[in-house]
Amino acid sequence: MHPKITVENLYKIFGPSAKSGIALLRQGLGKERLLREHGLAVGINNASFYIDPGQFLVVMGLSGSGKSTLIRCLNRLIEPTAGKILIDGVDVTTLDEKALREVRQHKFGMVFQKFALFPHRTVLKNAEYGLEIQGVAPEERARKALESLDLVGLKDWADAYPEQLSGGMQQRVGLARALALDPDILLMDEAFSALDPLIRREMQDELLALQSRVNKTIVFITHDLDEALKLGDTIIIMKDGVIVQQGTPEEILTSPADDYVEKFIENVDVSKVLTAETVMHKATAVTFPKDGPKTALHKMKEIGTSSILVVDKERRLLGIVHAEEASRLAKSGATSLEAIIVRDIPRVEPGTPLQELFSIESFPVVVVNEEQKLKGIIVRGALLAAMAEGRNN
Amino acid sequence: MEMPLPKFPLGAMVESTIDFFTEHFAFITKGLSKITEVGIEALVDGMLFLPPWLLILLFTALAFWLSTRRIALFTLLGLLFVWNLGLWEPTVSTIALVLIATLVAVVIGIPIGIMAALFNPVHRVTMPILDFMQTMPAFVYLIPAIPFFGLGPVSAIFATVIFAMPPAIRMTCLGIEQVPADLIEAADAFGSNRSQKLFKVQLPLAKGTIMAGVNQTIMLSLSMVVIAAMIGAGGLGGEVWKAIQRLKPGMGFEAGLGVVIVAIILDRITQRIGRDARG
Numbered sequence: 001m002h003p004k005i006t007v008e009n010l011y012k013i014f015g016p017s018a019k020s021g022i023a024l025l026r027q028g029l030g031k032e033r034l035l036r037e038h039g040l041a042v043g044i045n046n047a048s049f050y051i052d053p054g055q056f057l058v059v060m061g062l063s064g065s066g067k068s069t070l071i072r073c074l075n076r077l078i079e080p081t082a083g084k085i086l087i088d089g090v091d092v093t094t095l096d097e098k099a100l101r102e103v104r105q106h107k108f109g110m111v112f113q114k115f116a117l118f119p120h121r122t123v124l125k126n127a128e129y130g131l132e133i134q135g136v137a138p139e140e141r142a143r144k145a146l147e148s149l150d151l152v153g154l155k156d157w158a159d160a161y162p163e164q165l166s167g168g169m170q171q172r173v174g175l176a177r178a179l180a181l182d183p184d185i186l187l188m189d190e191a192f193s194a195l196d197p198l199i200r201r202e203m204q205d206e207l208l209a210l211q212s213r214v215n216k217t218i219v220f221i222t223h224d225l226d227e228a229l230k231l232g233d234t235i236i237i238m239k240d241g242v243i244v245q246q247g248t249p250e251e252i253l254t255s256p257a258d259d260y261v262e263k264f265i266e267n268v269d270v271s272k273v274l275t276a277e278t279v280m281h282k283a284t285a286v287t288f289p290k291d292g293p294k295t296a297l298h299k300m301k302e303i304g305t306s307s308i309l310v311v312d313k314e315r316r317l318l319g320i321v322h323a324e325e326a327s328r329l330a331k332s333g334a335t336s337l338e339a340i341i342v343r344d345i346p347r348v349e350p351g352t353p354l355q356e357l358f359s360i361e362s363f364p365v366v367v368v369n370e371e372q373k374l375k376g377i378i379v380r381g382a383l384l385a386a387m388a389e390g391r392n393n
Numbered sequence: 394m395e396m397p398l399p400k401f402p403l404g405a406m407v408e409s410t411i412d413f414f415t416e417h418f419a420f421i422t423k424g425l426s427k428i429t430e431v432g433i434e435a436l437v438d439g440m441l442f443l444p445p446w447l448l449i450l451l452f453t454a455l456a457f458w459l460s461t462r463r464i465a466l467f468t469l470l471g472l473l474f475v476w477n478l479g480l481w482e483p484t485v486s487t488i489a490l491v492l493i494a495t496l497v498a499v500v501i502g503i504p505i506g507i508m509a510a511l512f513n514p515v516h517r518v519t520m521p522i523l524d525f526m527q528t529m530p531a532f533v534y535l536i537p538a539i540p541f542f543g544l545g546p547v548s549a550i551f552a553t554v555i556f557a558m559p560p561a562i563r564m565t566c567l568g569i570e571q572v573p574a575d576l577i578e579a580a581d582a583f584g585s586n587r588s589q590k591l592f593k594v595q596l597p598l599a600k601g602t603i604m605a606g607v608n609q610t611i612m613l614s615l616s617m618v619v620i621a622a623m624i625g626a627g628g629l630g631g632e633v634w635k636a637i638q639r640l641k642p643g644m645g646f647e648a649g650l651g652v653v654i655v656a657i658i659l660d661r662i663t664q665r666i667g668r669d670a671r672g
Contacts, residue, residue, distance in 0.1 A: 075582060077578060077581055077582060100584075101584040101585075101586060102584065103584075104581070104582060104583065104584035105583065105584035106584075108582065110579070110582040110583070112575055112578070112579060114575050116573075116575040116576055116578065116579035117579075118576060118579075118593075118594060118597075118598075119598070120597045120598060120600075129580075129583055129593075130583040130584070132593070133583050133584055133585050133589055133593075134584075177583075181583075187582075
């Protein structure tokens with residue numbers, strides 16, 4: 001599979017004789033010195049990364065970190081100073097104006113922080129804009145625009161004007177305008193930052209649901225780590241125009257590349273991000289129904305617990321036996337555990353967020369996959385430790 | 394006391410330039426002037442061919458259609474009053490002159506304004522020229538107009554256009570420049586070319602400001618048309634001019650009031666169009 005977007009050694013430097021800035025950066029001059037001594041502002045400093053088709057990439061950083069510059073370089077709303085940007089293998093930095101317009105029309109849909117809807121056009125006409133630019137026939141573009149408005153749940157508002165809509169609805173129109181083109185890539189520049197928290201969460205959920213249906217390659221800019229962790233398959237963290245870390249949400253959380261990233265994740269509510277899988281332990285000792293109570297008691301003694309999980313031959317979870325019942329059973333001389341297996345025990349899936357584990361009252365919690373196969377076990381201590389530490393180790 | 398240095402021959406230079414143009418090009422401008430004059434006369438005659446009450450009703454209907462019931466009522470009463478004062482003919486010719494001058498100013502001014510907004514060099518050249526056009530006393534334009542176009546309404550229109558065009562240019566430029574940058578960015582992001590951006594985004598959003606400029610152009614035309622009566626523009630300005638020469642304050646006041654009524658009608662109607670465009 002070829003990457004959808006490949007960015008190689010991308011630089012953006014603002015100011016006169018910007019090219020000379022690259023050499024200075026390579027010599028190791030810092031951003032501040034470049035600005036003070038040469039009047040050059042560094043937007044992006046040697047960024048390289050790639051995105052596979054259908055991937056959700058989140059670029060995160062504080063304001064001034066270069067994330068907005070980066071996303072605008074992809075469709076050359078900002079002209080990169082140096083480097084390559086390959087979209088489906090075509091280097092867009094070499095395209096002339098006409099070819100660039102073609103790429104913008106067909107490959108990219110863009111959603112903006114302040115919505116940027118055209119106030120003089122109705123919702124439908126806004127959604128049609130990109131198709132109109134492409135020269136699509138009126139009936140055809142109205143049909144496609146309505147379809148995409150339907151996708152964001154605003155079909156009934158087609159004839160309204162943007163100013164009549166709430167912020168959340170306006171951004172849905174923004175999204176519909178981008179989706180109407182059926183682009184391969186969605187560029188979303190702080191798309192939800194201007195919305196209030198409740199609407200924002202709702203939009204995030206909808207975007208994820210939408211993504212699972214339309215399967216676009218998405219580049220999403222945000223300054224909010226919670227949002228990044230929730231949405232991204234991959235997260236890029238930027239600082240001063242440099243990519244300081246790239247990884248999955250869990251990689252970012254569990255092994256931050258430096259102090260900057262660590263600072264970022266300090267305040268993350270890990271319970272929303274980490275999953276059962278990250279805090280579970282391997283269930284080292286299990287027992288089988290055919291094992292007698294004596295064997296079970298022996299295994300419990302070995303690992304120092306007062307209960308043990310019972311699985312079948314395929315490691316499918318059957319339940320748990322407790323030490324008291326096992327010893328009573330042993331005294332009665334029975335040879336099978338069947339009679340004392342407690343089958344009704346809390347089970348969660350590996351992907352269950354930690355947050356949901358708190359509502360469970362009896363521990364340990366058993367982690368099983370869809371086939372009920374035993375994956376691991378979470379004891380209360382491990383859960384609390386993970387929370388206290390802020391991240392798993 | 395006179396300055397010890399010899400006088401810089403600015404006036405002589407301007408005169409010889411104008412003389413040069415008059416000598417070599419006046420036959421063109423005079424020819425144009427004749428044609429235009431025929432056009433103006435036809436328009437005025439056409440308007441006067443209709444009985445005043447019918448034309449007044451037409452204007453009222455137009456006011457009602459373009460703006461509000463109140464303005465339509467004012468148009469009706471105002472024009473009836475002007476007719477009653479016996480100023481119908483000069484009023485019609487003034488309206489015709491203003492409309493023609495405005496049309497010419499707008500047809501030339503809006504494209505220049507667009508160019509100035511889109512291309513920086515044009516902007517830098519245009520703005521000082523506009524400052525010059527607006528601050529030079531309007532009477533001065535009348536002087537070169539005569540050798541080029543002769544006495545009469547065409548000279549008046551020429552001077553009026555020069556005097557009244559700057560707001561059309563300025564406001565067009567301003568309106569386009571004021572289109573929010575994020576909308577321009579959105580238009581670019583969807584791959585719009587220059588003309589798509591201009592006609593689908595910039596001009597529609599600048600419409601309110603442009604109409605405000607057109608409104609100002611109309612008002613300036615009206616004020617200039619009165620001044621232009623000195624070179625034979627006729628109309629209400631001509632009546633004012635006659636009143637001054639004969640020292641008849643009553644007659645002057647009546648004609649002046651006619652100008653005011655025409656001004657209010659044109660102003661309210663065009664303002665209204667501008668406001669609607671913004672919504």
